[in-house]
Amino acid sequence: MEAQKPPMKKRKLTDKNLPSTILSSPAYSVDSRMYQDLLQMERRLDWTMTRKRAEVQDALSRTMTTARTLRIFLSHTVSGQIWQQGGDSSATPAPESGSNINPETGEGIPAWQFKVEGRLLEIPNQRAKDRAPLRKFSTFIKSMVVELDRDPAQYPEGNIVEFSRSSAANTLDGFTIRRRGDTLTKIRVVIHLEQQPEVYKVNPELASILGIKEDTRVGIQQALWNYIKLEGLQDKVDRKTIHADAKLKPIFGQDSIPFTLLPERLMRQLQPPDPIILHYTLNPAQPPPEKPQAYDIEVKIDDAAMRARMNHVTVAVAQESAKELNRMDDEISLLTQSLTQSHLKATFLNSFAADPQGFIQTWLESQSRDLEAILANGQSEGALRMDDLRRSEYFRLPWVDEAVAIQEGMRKAALAARPPGT
Template structure:
């Protein structure tokens, strides 16, 4: 609100100063630099406003970026014969579960830091927030190990399913095991797999709905397929004919046609194998995979948000400069009025005094009468006599007139 008032005051000040320049060309040469600054300020204000609108439009779509998610898979074992040093002996206790051969698999992950940006500001997201759904399949003989060999984790909101740093799955056994991990990532914006026809045209396999529409529109513009007579129509070439199924389609139906060629993306497949019966001389390092993840660019969004909100110190400095400009412009305007007044008096004192008396007389008539017509009923003979202006009520009328003038000046 303060910025709006300052801008409004500056506009009024600029207008009054330009009026001074127009009324007196002598000021034009000296104020040429000021006029250039005003023109530059108008261009800068327009550029800043346009860029701010572009940033707001970008923020409304939430800027996205591609990050690397590193997934780690590791395992540990317990109760194995080689761990107790009693290979071949059966010391297990089925009632307490002690010394029963078992193993557990750990699946976890984290985002890699960007080299040019360093560490992310704010808390790190949990690994489970990057996953929509995950299934872990164990390749084991169901006759020997009848327990559930397929584990599924569907993400759900609520306190019963909090964000997790990783997943741990425990099973009994001492035989070699192959694990297949099927993971559906939570991309932002949501990604889709393009049909072979659309993929061959755009040269991409996976993209968001909006990204696919924009890529297709770029292809149409490059190939010049927009109808020249009716710009609302798009003509099909040999490649697009297989996608649209028509020679021409309306431009506004491009998103609809693109949507027909989108399908859920392929999941991430990870294969992991281990043999719990083999002794480990040292702790085994986890196996890692790097996958690309589309996600919201929080850092860029924060930077653009800062640009939309002016710095408090900068706003204060600009407000002080606006006040100084307003005072200087008002001082220049007052000096111009004084100069005009004295110049008129010096050129023709008699005419100046006569004009001034006539002006004061008209003002006095307006003050004395209830309206313009009643003020004109005063006798002209009385106006010609000096005694008329020495009456007791004249000083009161002059005081009222001065009060009205000051009030009018204050409103301005």
């Protein structure tokens, strides 16, 4: 059994242009011009939408950031202190008080715990479906150093604690440092933030020119390029050459540089950003504060909500719009074809109404010529040829001269080919 052939796809009409006969007709001149203007506007709109869609796709491929607030909490707890055991912290402990100390469990040994915690604050009035899962505090930290101001002779254990994100196995909401002691301790916390994309500190001389102190590499390059265009420092003839004014000359080190060297010279003016430094005083002799100390720091994170909205516009909305536009294009094409057919019918009927006899005669002649072309050597050949021979205009057609020249050439060639004397 032969395999059933798939049905042929219906050819889609895509021609939306009006025929020249309608465009040139005085009766439809106004409407035709309005329709042509609409087509031109549609082409410009399609080009603009294509360009904007390409810009959105390019933006989606880049890192989209937004500024958020990271709140850091510093707090501490204590254990085994004299005031917790009901004693007087100013009094000298009795010799027998050591009998309550358990070195194995740490019970009775004065100690404290210092905590560094962080939380990303949520955006106010944000819808629940737009909220992205909050990142852990440790993901915002590239490295952290906690310095304990204590006497190294009395407390020989590590008074400097370091954390590096590369060495961390899991993400954490906070860090806890446990130490023994009952003396007042000043703590200094140095935090280097993890920014995506990475943020740089601009050299003070260049920062005064561009008006920015810290930004991403792309942002700093864009600011420098805006300054070059604003001051007209690009060479008028060789567009690849940048001239340095009095402010940029100390930074570039020369009067002009090629455009390709701008990123390399710019990187010399960038430095790692300043770390976040927090101070905390821990006094084990007093009860810890009820509320921790809080510090708000601005960080840049990936804007997942904006990326989702832009992706929805480019994918979901674009697909729905494409379907609607295709449907409307099909309708316009069908209406255009119907208008063309109606105009041909109107022209046919108007010609017949103006001169019925002449129209019928012309139409019959046209049909006879078409039939002769189809049948070639058919029955109508002789009648049509005799009818043409009765007309003098028939022998003034352009092809007559060509036919005579060919026939005469063939006759002379035949005479030349005959042997002499025949």
